[in-house]
Amino acid sequence: MNLGVPLRLDGVGFAYGETMMSFDVSVAASEIVAVMGPSGSGKTTMLNLIAGFETPSKGRILVGDRDVTADPPSQRPVSMIFQENNLFAHLDLFSNVALGRSPALRLSAEDRAATLDALSRVGLAGKEARRPRELSGGERQRAALARALVRRRPVLLMDEPFASLGPGLRAEMAELVGDLHRETGMTILVVTHSPEDALALAPRMVFVDAGRIAADGPTQHLLGHGGPEAVRAYVGQSRSR
Amino acid sequence: MTRPGLFALGFIALLIGGAFAGLAVEAARDWSGATAAFDAGMLRIAGFTLWQAALSTVLSVAPAILVARALSRHPDFPGRGLLLRLFAVPLGLPAIVAALGLLALYGRAGFLADIVSAAGAGRWPGIYGLSGILVAHVFFNLPLATRLLLAALETVPPDQWRLASQLGMRSGAVFRLIEWPALRTAIPGVAALVFMLCVTSFTLVLTLGGGPGATTLEVAIYQSLRFDFEPARAVALTVVQIALTVAAVFVLSRLGADVTGDANLPVAGSRPRATERMETLLNATMIALAAALVLGPMAAIVASGLQADLGRLATEPAVLKATAQSLVFAVGAAFLSVLLSLSLVAMRRKLETARKGGRRSILETLAGTGASLVLVIPPIVIGAGWFVLLRNTGGVFSVAPIMVVTVNAVMAMPFATRAIRPAYDAAAIRNDRLCAQLGISGATRARLIDWPELRRPLATGFAFAMALSLGDLGVIALFGSDSVQTLPYLLYSRMGSYRTQDAAGLALLLGLLCLALMWLAERLGREKP
Numbered sequence: 001m002n003l004g005v006p007l008r009l010d011g012v013g014f015a016y017g018e019t020m021m022s023f024d025v026s027v028a029a030s031e032i033v034a035v036m037g038p039s040g041s042g043k044t045t046m047l048n049l050i051a052g053f054e055t056p057s058k059g060r061i062l063v064g065d066r067d068v069t070a071d072p073p074s075q076r077p078v079s080m081i082f083q084e085n086n087l088f089a090h091l092d093l094f095s096n097v098a099l100g101r102s103p104a105l106r107l108s109a110e111d112r113a114a115t116l117d118a119l120s121r122v123g124l125a126g127k128e129a130r131r132p133r134e135l136s137g138g139e140r141q142r143a144a145l146a147r148a149l150v151r152r153r154p155v156l157l158m159d160e161p162f163a164s165l166g167p168g169l170r171a172e173m174a175e176l177v178g179d180l181h182r183e184t185g186m187t188i189l190v191v192t193h194s195p196e197d198a199l200a201l202a203p204r205m206v207f208v209d210a211g212r213i214a215a216d217g218p219t220q221h222l223l224g225h226g227g228p229e230a231v232r233a234y235v236g237q238s239r240s241r
Numbered sequence: 242m243t244r245p246g247l248f249a250l251g252f253i254a255l256l257i258g259g260a261f262a263g264l265a266v267e268a269a270r271d272w273s274g275a276t277a278a279f280d281a282g283m284l285r286i287a288g289f290t291l292w293q294a295a296l297s298t299v300l301s302v303a304p305a306i307l308v309a310r311a312l313s314r315h316p317d318f319p320g321r322g323l324l325l326r327l328f329a330v331p332l333g334l335p336a337i338v339a340a341l342g343l344l345a346l347y348g349r350a351g352f353l354a355d356i357v358s359a360a361g362a363g364r365w366p367g368i369y370g371l372s373g374i375l376v377a378h379v380f381f382n383l384p385l386a387t388r389l390l391l392a393a394l395e396t397v398p399p400d401q402w403r404l405a406s407q408l409g410m411r412s413g414a415v416f417r418l419i420e421w422p423a424l425r426t427a428i429p430g431v432a433a434l435v436f437m438l439c440v441t442s443f444t445l446v447l448t449l450g451g452g453p454g455a456t457t458l459e460v461a462i463y464q465s466l467r468f469d470f471e472p473a474r475a476v477a478l479t480v481v482q483i484a485l486t487v488a489a490v491f492v493l494s495r496l497g498a499d500v501t502g503d504a505n506l507p508v509a510g511s512r513p514r515a516t517e518r519m520e521t522l523l524n525a526t527m528i529a530l531a532a533a534l535v536l537g538p539m540a541a542i543v544a545s546g547l548q549a550d551l552g553r554l555a556t557e558p559a560v561l562k563a564t565a566q567s568l569v570f571a572v573g574a575a576f577l578s579v580l581l582s583l584s585l586v587a588m589r590r591k592l593e594t595a596r597k598g599g600r601r602s603i604l605e606t607l608a609g610t611g612a613s614l615v616l617v618i619p620p621i622v623i624g625a626g627w628f629v630l631l632r633n634t635g636g637v638f639s640v641a642p643i644m645v646v647t648v649n650a651v652m653a654m655p656f657a658t659r660a661i662r663p664a665y666d667a668a669a670i671r672n673d674r675l676c677a678q679l680g681i682s683g684a685t686r687a688r689l690i691d692w693p694e695l696r697r698p699l700a701t702g703f704a705f706a707m708a709l710s711l712g713d714l715g716v717i718a719l720f721g722s723d724s725v726q727t728l729p730y731l732l733y734s735r736m737g738s739y740r741t742q743d744a745a746g747l748a749l750l751l752g753l754l755c756l757a758l759m760w761l762a763e764r765l766g767r768e769k770p
Contacts, residue, residue, distance in 0.1 A: 053674050074680025085671045090693040103681040105689060 002185035004030030005064035005077070005154040012049055012059035021045060021211030023059075029154075030185040034198035034219055037208035038234055043191045046208065047157045050189070051080040063155055074103070079148040080157040084164060086144035087132040093119065093143055094128035100147040111150075118146040122176065138169040145180065158190040162197060174200045195223050195235055207231050246588025246608055249581040256647055257618055260626025264476045267629045274473030282453070287481050290457040293371060293446075294439035297378035302432045305386035308531045310420055311524035312387070313394040324528070325391075327535055328384035333759030334539075334752055335712025336381075336444035337729045341736065341748040342538035343368065343377055343449065345545040350741075352541060373449030378442065382435045384535055389434075393427035394420060412520050433493040440489055441619045444714045444729075448736065458482040459621045463718055472629045479622050490617050546749025549742045560747070563731040567711055570645050570727060575657075575707035577650035579699055582657040585609075586665045594673070620648045620715040628719050641720035645727070648716045653706035660705060660766060664698035697765050704762035708755045728754075 007027040014021045021042045027033055035043050048054040050061060052073035061069045068076045079100075087096045097119060101111040119125055122142040132140055141161055148156055158177075162170040174197055181188055192198055198205055198219050205222050207215035207230065215228045222231050268275045312321065331339065345351050349367030357365040368376050397419060405415050443459040450456060456464070458478050465475040554560050589608035596602065627644055631637045668691070676686055714729035721730040728751045735744040 051674075051678060053677065072680075073674075073677040074682075078678075080674075080678060082674065086675065088672065088675070088690060088694075091689070099679050099681065099689075103679050104685040 002030065003152060003154045004185040004187045006062075007050070007155055007187055007189075008060075008062040009046070009050070010060040010062065012056045012061060014045060014049060014054060014056050016042070016045060016211070019211050023049070023213060025206060025213055025216065027187055027189065030181075030187055031204060032181055032188040032190065032202045034202035034205040035189055035191045035208060036193070036195075036198060036205060036231070036234070037214075041208045042211040043208050044159055045211075047080060047159050047189065047191060050076075050155070051078050051157055052076050077153045078155045078157060079151050079153045080159065081141070081144045081148060081161045083160045084140075086147075087140055089132050091131075092128065093124065093130050093132070093135070096132070096143060097147045097150060100149075100151040114150050115146075118149040119143075121149060121180075122146045137164050138173065141165070141173060142176070145176065148186075149180065149184070152184075154187060156186045156188045158188065160191050160193065163193070170194070170197060171200070177201060199223065207234075209234075243588045243591055245580075245584035246591075249584040249588075250607060252581065253651055256623060256651060259630060260618075260623040263626040263628070263630025264479055267472050268476045271473040274471075275476050278471075278474040278477035283477065283481065285453075286456055286458055286461050286478070287485070289455065290440060290485065293374050293378075293455075293457065294436050294442075296371075297375055297382065297439040298432050298436045300375055300379050301382035301435050302386045302428065304527075304531070305383050305390055305431075306424060306428070307527050308383070308387045309390035309394060309424075310416070311527045312391050313420070314520075314524055315528075324532055325388065327532065328388055330539065330756065331381045331384050331535065333708055333756055335714070335729060335755055336377075336442075337448065337714045337732055338542060338712065338748045338752040338755075339380060339538060340377060340445055340448040341545075341732070341744055342542035343373070343380060345745060346538050346541035347373075347376060352544070368449065370449075370451045370455035373451070374442075374446055374455060377445040377449050378435075378439050380534065380538055381445075382438060383531065386431050386435055387531065389431045390424060390427055393423050397423050412517060430493075433489075437486075437489050437493055440485060443619070443621055443718075447714075447718070448733070458485065459619060462621055462625050466625060466628055466719060472632065475625050475629060479625055482622055483618060486617050486619065542745070542748055542752055545742075545745035546752075549746025549749070551746050551749075554743060554746045554750075559726075559731065563726040563728050564750075566642075566725065567727040567729075570642060570649070571707045571711040573642075573646040574649035574653065574710035575703045577646060578653040578657045578706040578710075579661070579702045581650065582654050582661050582702060583665070583695075583699070585654075586658060586662045589662075590666055590669050594669075620652050620713070621719070623648050623651075624716040624719045638720065638722045638725065641717070641722065641725040644720050645710075645716050645725075649710035649713055650706070652713070652715075653709045656709065657702035657706045660702035660762070661695070661698050664695060668694045701762045701766040704758045704765065708758035708762065711758070712751060712755045 006029045009023045009025050012023045014023075019042075023042075023046050035046065037043050045054060049056055052068070052071060052075075056069065059069075060067050063077050066077070068078075087093075088099075091099075094115060095105060098105060098107055098111060098115045101107060101114060107115075116125075116128070119128060122145050124139060124142055124146065127135070127139070132143075135143070144161070161177075162173050165173060177188070177190070178201060180186070188202075190197070190201060202219055205215075205217065205219040206213050207222060207228070209230055214230055215222055221227060223235060225232075312325075315321070347353050347368045349365065349369070351365075351367065354365035354367060357363070401419055405419055410418065440457075441459065442457065443463070446455070446457045446460045447463065450460065458481055462475050462478045462482065465471045465478060585608045589605055592602060592605040592608065596605070624644060627640075628637060631640060672690055672694075676682065676690060681690060711727075712729060714727075714733055717725075717727050717730045718733070721727070726734075728747060732744050732747045732751065735741075735747065
């Protein structure tokens, strides 16, 4: 199975209060890209623009051959996983994942099978009837991954998906994402503050600063000693925290 | 969704606009009558309205400062929590029920009169006119003011208390340096709120005030429509009433008061403080007096209610009919109230999200505060406007159910909004993006996502609105008739025809009904699903 398609932001502008953001970036099919940058630099805004939660003031967003700039979020070939609140608190795990197949929860036998399959793929088999509050933070994020799996959209956006997890769980989750990427070939953008996560997951990295892409290149290079000054300052800052 | 919100705003505008149209048409028809109504009598009524409100405010807030301070000094004596819940009861008690309890206790033929004459201390004069109005307003507003001021005292950080005891501050210094600064910021708002409630007080003045010497504008509007048939005079009175309330709300908002008041109070963290013995004694006296003030009338309601022939009352057709109509109106009003509030809450949230931190539009402001605007225009005024408008169509009494349901619904909106808005906004923050991404919208979203999350706050708002509507003697006093009656209306007419025992029995019934609903509202609001 190979879902991935290329993704392109073509002169995408967005006014956020006083700052004018502008994004130009191309991602190849099935690539994993880490998105790093200081808080408030526009990482989440960039993902929100791709997912359709924000509307650009100019420019185009292309997924595959398709211009999705004007499409509503649910019509875009994109899934997004947030830092938290990926699940509806009052629905059980099965329903939460199955919503990715049918937004009205009208499920065929095939939908049910796909949901159970995805749950077991992320290691949550047997927990279908649990409510989100009965799960750990890591399990909730796994459930969100399971829903992204059943939606089968070619692009996956992750906004600090591991930020609330401990170091052991982060490594485990990064490994799971890597596995799923190999299986599905999804094009993945992952926002993270952790150089370890970026190095483990993504061969390529873009560095966002003050509303634009300030650096773009191999992760190892950008995070290494020869990397740009801005990236080194940022990483040094985040490591000392 | 903004469409239901716009519809709700339109509905409120129609209700208020219709009332104003009625007043304007009448003023145009009988201009000399309306202007002639601005006479010395009118001046006296307006003066009394302000005077009784000012006195009530002083008599409620000044003792409340002492009671709140006493309660804050003693954060963990047995029964303190119970006492605070007791102080919340008057908020849920219909005014007509409280009025009956106050008469049963302090009236010329009340329990206190029996005690006074048995002790051979002569005749008890009873409460009447200004004294009756003041006692009633203090009964309602002293506990409210106490709770609000106590909340202000609880905002003092615990470290300040520790510091005070480490430095060896005595009571006087603690009051001057710690408690007074905290109280001083809250007192203007609390006083303004109490003043506002007293300026617009209708039922208490109607039942406990007396004669032209102790009449407020709202009661005068009612009398000019129901007894004197002088619509031109009612128009003039209404204009003055609106001018007064607008001025009061203006001053109130300048002082930063929350017009709808707060029914909830954080329970105090334990913060034991050493006090001197004299002071403890004084505090205990203040607390006991306040407790007696609140408990007395409530006990009188129960005691006199039990003396009534409850068995006969419960099977009397007129009572059964009034109860049934009351419940139907209250359910209708509560349903409408929740629907309107939810529409406005949803619209406000939608507009707030859409503007991304820019300036708030007029529409968003209206959606946020539209419900509270109703407080500027009291139910009696809206009722009076429509009464005058429909007077000549012959349909005045046939529209009574519609008037009662709609006006009570709008009146309860600030409270329903208070129950719904925080839960709605929190749920929207959690769910909006997720629903947009997964394509969950419309009826599917309402059924799968919003209803399960919001049914509890909606039920809280519903029960609150229903209790308010059930106990209200406002619009129904204008529009009530033999065929359209509610329990408060029946209770008032039994009081008027000196069937005091019946009235006491009905008061007990109505009081219990409303308190049960308030209790339900609070429980639903507190528990997590």
